[in-house]
Amino acid sequence: MTEAWEAAVEAQIRGAVQRGEFDNLPGMGKPIPGRGTPYDESWWIKSFLEREALPGDLLLPTPLQLRRRIEQVPDEVRDLPTEEAVRAFVGQLNAQIVAWLRNPEGPRVVVRPVNVDEVVRRWRAEHAPPRLTTPPTERVSVVAGPRRGWWRRWRRRSR
Secondary structure (H helix, E strand, C coil), X not given: CHHHHHHHHHHHHHHHHHHCCCCCCCCCXXXXXXXXXXXXXXXXHHHHHXXXXXXXXXXXXXXXXXXXXXXXXXXXXXXXXXXXXXXXXXXXXXXXXXXXXXXXXXXXCCCCCCCHHHHXXXXXXXXXCCCCXXXXXXXXXXXXXXXXXXXXXXXXXXC
């Protein structure tokens, strides 16, 4: 049965070639992009990621993806509006890290949960209202005469 099916498919392909349905296709006569690079067996997936505008991080193993996300935490939380949103974001990331730590797969890479309080402290520092710098006001200080009484008493004791 498979021979009959293959023969039918070949017959359809031959008929399409004779009718000219494969003429003037885009890329006809050109090499497949990326195919010419030696020893690059994943050329097709790289071209797919590039064509679909997907991040290359998708190819990384889970612990390396988590480390990359940990590095990007300051940039990710910078635009969040509230402290609760920052805590929720870091909490979600920490939940993913803990889930991986419970069932690790991939290369052995040290991945630790993110310190929520440290991230919030940095977020607060970046979102603190700007301090108004006003010119210092002149202070009027009353200058009293020199007080020499204690000095004289001390000097008398040392003699």
